[in-house]
Amino acid sequence: xxxxxxxxxxxxxxxxxxxxxxxxxxxxxxxxxxxxxxxxxxxxxxxxxxxxxxxxxxxxxxxxxxxxxxxxxxxxxxxxxxxxxxxxxxxxxxxxxxxxxxxxxxxxxxxxxxxxxxxxxxxxxxxxxxxxxxxxxxxxxxxxxxxxxxxxxxxxxxxxxxxxxxxxxxxxxxxxxxxxxxxxxxxxxxxxxxxxxxxxxxxxxxxxxxxxxxxxxxxxxxxxxxxxxxxxxxx
Ligand code: SAH
Numbered sequence: 555x556x557x558x559x560x561x562x563x564x565x566x567x568x569x570x571x572x573x574x575x576x577x578x579x580x581x582x583x584x585x586x587x588x589x590x591x592x593x594x595x596x597x598x599x600x601x602x603x604x605x606x607x608x609x610x611x612x613x614x615x616x617x618x619x620x621x622x623x624x625x626x627x628x629x630x631x632x633x634x635x636x637x638x639x640x641x642x643x644x645x646x647x648x649x650x651x652x653x654x655x656x657x658x659x660x661x662x663x664x665x666x667x668x669x670x671x672x673x674x675x676x677x678x679x680x681x682x683x684x685x686x687x688x689x690x691x692x693x694x695x696x697x698x699x700x701x702x703x704x705x706x707x708x709x710x711x712x713x714x715x716x717x718x719x720x721x722x723x724x725x726x727x728x729x730x731x732x733x734x735x736x737x738x739x740x741x742x743x744x745x746x747x748x749x750x751x752x753x754x755x756x757x758x759x760x761x762x763x764x765x766x767x768x769x770x771x772x773x774x775x776x777x778x779x780x781x782x783x784x785x786x787x788x789x
Contacts, residue, residue: 658746665705
């Protein structure tokens with residue numbers, strides 16, 4: 555692939571990756587939108603890293619900012635693939651551990667409770683397509699595979715857990731399905747690379763566990779991103 559674009563929510567998640575590749579910011583590329591572009595030309599590939607940006611003095615996590623960033627990235631950069639890389643919660647009951655790296659093999663929302671017929675329910679959950687090569691990448695590079703489920707909150711309410719369990723969700727984040735929704739509109743393939751900062755069924759306080767493991771998980775996802783770039787650049 556000649557043009558790879560990462561969409562990342564938090565600066566802290568992207569920093570090890572930015573440092574590793576020496577990508578440089580292209581100032582005001584998306585102005586007046588808050589998202590930020592970092593770019594570098596590799597041997598075979600243009601590497602773009604788009605961050606959601608900031609508002610109210612903190613990184614814009616969540617679906618709205620991820621949708622805006624993804625749409626702007628696709629329209630302005632015309633990537634061959636969007637890769638949503640970042641951190642997530644997971645479940646120790648599924649065998650997940652802090653720092654594990656997963657490739658997403660499916661993606662849906664877990665907090666859109668819309669009553670109605672099958673059509674409304676189907677739309678609420680999303681279940682968007684993911685890149686057809688995702689399973690092969692995970693197998694070839696030795697990453698775990700899991701279903702990404704997305705909601706607008708870091709905590710998990712019982713109704714969230716119910717939908718996650720009913721749909722066999724494994725990786726809980728705040729952006730994945732929004733990124734996939736936009737990619738589905740433009741028929742751009744989307745790949746998820748997620749590293750586990752916290753275990754939703756560990757009994758620990760999620761924000762505390764997330765904060766404690768953020769730097770380590772961001773390093774793990776950066777290493778995984780590099781392997782995937784090498785893999786895709788050859789293909
Ligand atoms: N207040 C925090 C904000 C982090 S929100 C801070 O200042 O650092 C959590 C981010 O990590 C989101 O972008 C989300 O995609 C991901 N994430 C990690 N663990 C998560 C979990 N258990 N549930 C939902 N999102 C999670």
